[in-house]
Amino acid sequence: MSDPIERQKSLPHADWRFLLPPPSEGAFRHLVLLGGPPRLAARLVEVGLARRVSRTIPAEQSADAVVILHDADVRLDAARSCLVPGGVLYWEIARGGCSWLGMTPGRVRRQLLEVDLVPTGAYWLRPNFTECHRYLPVDAGGALRWYLETWFTVSLLQRVLGPVLRLSVPLSVRSLPLPGICYAVTATAGHARAARPAILACGHLPISLREQDLRLLMLNRGGDDDMSRRVIVFPFATRGIQPLAVLKFWRLPNRNVDTEREQTTLAAIRRSLDDSMRRTIPEPLGMFNMGQLAVGIESYARGRSLALLSARRGTPIGRKIADLDLLVSWISEFHRQASLGRPPWNDAQRRRWVEGPLSAYTEVFGTKGGEDRLFAEVRQRAVSLMGTPLPIVWVHWDLTTWNIFRDGRDIAVIDWAGAGPGLPLFDLLYLVTRWSHAVRRLGGAQAKLDDFRGLFLGGPREDVMVASVHRAIDRYLTRIEVDRRFFPMLLVILWVVRAVERLDPTQAVAYVRALAEHPEHLFARSLWT
Numbered sequence: 001m002s003d004p005i006e007r008q009k010s011l012p013h014a015d016w017r018f019l020l021p022p023p024s025e026g027a028f029r030h031l032v033l034l035g036g037p038p039r040l041a042a043r044l045v046e047v048g049l050a051r052r053v054s055r056t057i058p059a060e061q062s063a064d065a066v067v068i069l070h071d072a073d074v075r076l077d078a079a080r081s082c083l084v085p086g087g088v089l090y091w092e093i094a095r096g097g098c099s100w101l102g103m104t105p106g107r108v109r110r111q112l113l114e115v116d117l118v119p120t121g122a123y124w125l126r127p128n129f130t131e132c133h134r135y136l137p138v139d140a141g142g143a144l145r146w147y148l149e150t151w152f153t154v155s156l157l158q159r160v161l162g163p164v165l166r167l168s169v170p171l172s173v174r175s176l177p178l179p180g181i182c183y184a185v186t187a188t189a190g191h192a193r194a195a196r197p198a199i200l201a202c203g204h205l206p207i208s209l210r211e212q213d214l215r216l217l218m219l220n221r222g223g224d225d226d227m228s229r230r231v232i233v234f235p236f237a238t239r240g241i242q243p244l245a246v247l248k249f250w251r252l253p254n255r256n257v258d259t260e261r262e263q264t265t266l267a268a269i270r271r272s273l274d275d276s277m278r279r280t281i282p283e284p285l286g287m288f289n290m291g292q293l294a295v296g297i298e299s300y301a302r303g304r305s306l307a308l309l310s311a312r313r314g315t316p317i318g319r320k321i322a323d324l325d326l327l328v329s330w331i332s333e334f335h336r337q338a339s340l341g342r343p344p345w346n347d348a349q350r351r352r353w354v355e356g357p358l359s360a361y362t363e364v365f366g367t368k369g370g371e372d373r374l375f376a377e378v379r380q381r382a383v384s385l386m387g388t389p390l391p392i393v394w395v396h397w398d399l400t401t402w403n404i405f406r407d408g409r410d411i412a413v414i415d416w417a418g419a420g421p422g423l424p425l426f427d428l429l430y431l432v433t434r435w436s437h438a439v440r441r442l443g444g445a446q447a448k449l450d451d452f453r454g455l456f457l458g459g460p461r462e463d464v465m466v467a468s469v470h471r472a473i474d475r476y477l478t479r480i481e482v483d484r485r486f487f488p489m490l491l492v493i494l495w496v497v498r499a500v501e502r503l504d505p506t507q508a509v510a511y512v513r514a515l516a517e518h519p520e521h522l523f524a525r526s527l528w529t
Contacts, residue, residue, distance in 0.1 A: 013036055013037055013040055013069075013130070014036075014040060014043065014044060014049075015132065015135070015218070015220050015231060015251070016067070016090050016092075016135075016184065017044070017049050017198075018197065018198060018199055018218065018231065018233070018290075019090065019121060019123065019135065019186055019197050019216065019218070020065065020088050020090060020186065020197065020198060021088055021120075021188070021195045021196055021197060021198060021201060022198040022201050022290075022291070023050075023064065023065075026048070026291065027048050027049060027050055027051050027291075028049060028050040028051070028064050028065040029050070029051055029052065029064050030050070030051070030052045030053075030054065030058075030062050030063045030064060030065075031044065031049065031050035031052070031053050031054070031063065031064070031065040031066075031067065032053075032054050032055075032056075032057060032058065032063040032065070032066045032067065032079070032082055033053050033054070033055060033067050033069075034055070034056075034057070034066070034067065034068045034069065034072035034074050034079060035067075035068065035069030035070065035071040035072030035074075035092075036067075036069045036071070036072075041053040041054075041055055047252075047292070048291060048292050049291075050065065057074070057078055057079060057081070057082050058082050059082075060082070061081065061082055061083070061084055062082060062084065063082045063083050063084065063087060064083075064084055064086070064087045064088070065083075065087060065088050065089075065090075066079050066080070066082065066083050066087065066088075066089050066090075067089075067090045067091075068089070068090070068091045068092060069092050069129070070092040070093070070094045070129040070182070071129075076091070076111055076112075076115060077115050079091075080115040080116075080117060080189075083117075083189050084189070085189055085190060086188070086189060086190040087188070087189045087190075088186065088187070088188050088189075088195065089112075089117055089185075089186065089187040089188070089189075090184060090185075090186050091108075091184060091185050091186075091187070092125070092129055092182070092183075092184040093108055093182075093183055093184065093185070094129070094182065105122055105138065105183065105185075108122075108185055109122075109185075112185065112187045116189065117187040117188065117189055118187055118188050118189075118190065118191065118195075119185055119186070119187050120186045120187055120188055120195040121137065121139075121185065121186040121197070121215075121216075122137070122138045122139055122183060122184070122185045122186075123135040123136060123137060123138065123183060123184050123185070123186075124136040124137075124138050124144075124181060124182070124183050125182040125183060125184055126182070127182075128182050129182050132182075132220070133219065133220060134147070134217075134218070134219055134220070135184075135216070135217070135218040135220075136217055137215040137216060137217055137236070138183060139215065140215035140217075140236050140238060140239075140240075142236060142237075142239060142240050142241040142242075143215055143217045143234070143236040143240070145241065146217075146236075146241060146242055146243070147217060149304070150303075150304055150305070151305070151308070152308070196214075197216055198290050198291065199216070199233055199247060199290050199295060200214060200216070200235065202288045202289070202290065202295075204286070204288035205288065205297075206245065206285060206286075206297065208244055208245070209235055209244060209245060212237050212238075212244075213237075213238050214235045214236060214237060214238070214244070215235070215236045215237075215238060215240075216233055216234070216235055216236075217233070217234040217236060217243070218231060218232070218233050218234075219231070219232045219233075219234070220232070229250070229251065230248060230249065230250050230251075230255075230417070231248070231249055231250070231251060232246060232247070232248050233246075233247040233248075234246060234247075234300070235247065242300065242302070243300045244300070245285060245297055245298065245299065245300055246282070246297070246298040246299070246300050246301075247295055247296070247297055248262070248295065248296045248297075248298065248417075249290065249293045249294060249295040249296065250293070251293075252293075253292040253293055253294075256293065256294035258417055259287065259294040259295065259296045259417075260287065260294060260296075261417070262284075262296055262416055262417045262419075263284040263286070263287055263296050264284075265394075265416050265419050265420070266281060266282060266283070266284040266298070266416055267284050269281055269338055269394055269416070269419070270283065270284075272337060272338045272339075273334075273337050273338060274337065277333060277334060277337055279410075279412075280330065280334070280410075280411050280412050280413060281412075281413060281416070282298040282299050282300075282301055282412070282414060282416070283298065283299040284296070284297070284298060285297035285298060285299060301405050301412035301413075301414050302405065302407045302410075302412065303405035303406050303407030303408075303410065303412055304405060304406065304407075305401065305402050305403075305404070305405055306323055306327075306401035306402075306404045306405070306406055307400070307401040307402040307438055309323065309406060310323045310401060310435070310438060310439050313441075315439075317464060317465075320439045321464065321465075321468045323406070324432070324435060324468055324469075324472055325468075325472070326406070326409065326411060327404065327411070327431065327435070327472075328428070328472040328475050328476055330411045330413070331399070331427060331428055331431070331476065332475065332476050332479035332480060333479070334394075334413075335391065335393040335394070335424060335427075335476075335480050336479060336480050338393060338394045339391050339392065339393055339480070340391075340392040340393065340394070340421050341391070341392050342389045342390070342391050342392075342481075343389070343390070343392065344386075344387045344388065344389055344390075345382075345385050345386055345387065345388050345389070345390045345486075346386065346387075347386070349390075350382045350383070350386075353423060353493055354378060354379060354382045354489070354493060355379075357493060357496045357497050357500055358375050358378065358379070358496060360500045361496045361499055361500050361512070362375070364499075364500065365499060365509055369509075369512070369513030369516055370513065370516040370517065371512060371513065371516045373516065373519045374492060374512070374515055374516035374519040374522075375492075376519075377488075377519045377520070377522070377523045378488075378489050378492050378493065381485065381486075381488065381489045381523060382489055384485075385483070385485060385486060385489075388483050388485075388486075389481075389483075390423065390424070390482065390483070390486060391424050391480055391481075391482065392421055392422070392423070393421070393422065393423070393424050393427075393480075394419055394420070394421065394422075395419060395420060395421070395422030395423070395426050395427055396413065396415075396416065396418070396419050396427050397418040397419060397420070397422075397426075397427075397430075397503070398415060398418055398503075399413070399427040399430060399431045400430075400431065400434045400435075400438075401431075401434065401435055401438050403415045423490060423493070424476075424480055424482050424486075424490070425473075425476070425477075425482065425486070425487065425490040425491070425494070426490065426494050426497075428472070428473065428476050429473075429490070429491055429494050430494060430498075432455070432469045432472055432473070433452060433455065433511075435469075436451055436455055436465055436469060437451055439465070440465065445506075445507070445510065448507070449510050449511070449514060452511050452514055453514050454466055455469050456491060456515070456522070457514065457515070457517070457518060457521065457522065458521065473487070488522050488523045491515065491522075492512065492515055492522075495508045495509075495511045495512045495515070496508075496512055499512060
């Protein structure tokens with residue numbers, strides 16, 4: 001029997017399946033798969049996409065779906081010969097070398113029509129076929145413009161495409177002129193009206209998504225280690241300039257519970273917020289099933305990611321610090337309003353948040369980095385604070401500048417899939433660490449570790465970034481009324497928990513060991529004692 005992990009590794013190569021119309025019987029009776037990884041055919045059967053998958057073109061007309069991947073050496077008319085009336089096609093067109101001149105999207109469209117296939121969609125695949133992270137609708141200029149403006153810093157790509165994308169009319173499928181671009185088309189052997197992608201064919205969609213001719217922009221994560229990663233779909237009206245909603249699901253049905261949890265979490269969080277703060281959190285709009293997968297619907301958060309705004313070259317340092325101040329104001333007010341109580345720090349919490357994580361860390365990673373002295377200081381501080389009130393708050397657990405969008409002075413925070421009740425400072429400390437790495441444009445692990453030491457282990461006082469982070473921490477502690485003696489304990493526990501929970505273990509262990517270099521200094525610093 002093959003390794004289940006190895007079998008799952010083929011799934012990222014099949015995200016095209018979400019762009020096909022749903023089979024009338026719940027699964028395609030006979031799917032012809034041309035090209036792709038060796039294990040992909042078996043995986044498509046296992047996930048319920050098709051009852052039977054062939055790797056070669058059958059002699060008879062028996063396939064209700066044909067998939068031609070970029071590495072398949074096959075003629076379109078030969079593949080079309082096995083497709084039954086009403087069947088669907090997905091075709092990846094590689095345009096390397098000089099072949100792009102003869103395989104423009106307009107020429108591909110004509111080829112489809114010549115063999116009685118009706119084009120239903122055309123997608124630009126980025127960055128390439130084998131590691132595709134994005135499926136972009138090339139016949140929706142507003143969607144492409146939104147993608148470049150929302151997810152890109154100013155680059156050569158924008159300078160080349162910018163004048164075209166600023167036109168008021170959408171791009172035509174015939175007008176994608178760049179050589180070497182990877183794109184794919186979908187088509188049907190029948191009427192295009194009956195060929196809406198599976199995710200739009202559900203009767204439980206909001207009316208705004210059921211009654212329009214929509215284009216889909218799909219964000220995913222390619223690569224063999226992302227077999228169950230979430231897929232996010234943005235539906236656009238044909239001439240729309242921003243998404244109508246956000247549709248989220250995981251590739252595997254065993255993650256359906258996470259989709260449901262995010263909807264429940266968003267509803268619970270929003271109930272505790274006033275109208276102004278509620279606008280900063282996506283509104284959960286319900287769920288529906290797409291085959292075996294649960295799909296969650298959310299409202300769309302306007303703006304651009306702070307990862308692009310603050311970290312781009314040329315951004316003045318004052319602008320970066322102003323963004324940090326805006327974030328601290330948001331998270332302080334969010335944790336003040338969404339507090340789950342202010343119980344006294346007690347023995348049960350100490351076991352849950354201190355003894356449990358420290359013991360698990362020691363068992364998994366050991367203490368060869370000198371963690372014993374650090375953990376002794378943490379345990380001593382935890383005991384000394386017994387009876388001191390400490391808020392319980394909603395912890396996002398992935399609060400980075402990538403998940404924070406700014407539209408003018410308005411903030412929106414997305415991706416609450418991993419959120420849950422936790423301790424204060426966790427989100428803020430993770431955020432300021434990642435923010436500092438981003439605005440300094442640090443890439444290597446050692447550079448990030450040095451920056452971490454500078455933030456929390458005595459960086460130069462004249463460093464405006466370090467000073468800004470310290471002010472941010474002080475403002476937060478004051479706003480939500482946290483005793484500053486908790487600070488060093490929570491700083492250590494944050495990275496211990498992230499290491500134990502495998503959120504980012506390599507980085508987290510390095511940070512714990514950095515804190516272990518001078519534990520007495522950490523716990524004696526006047527800023528937080």
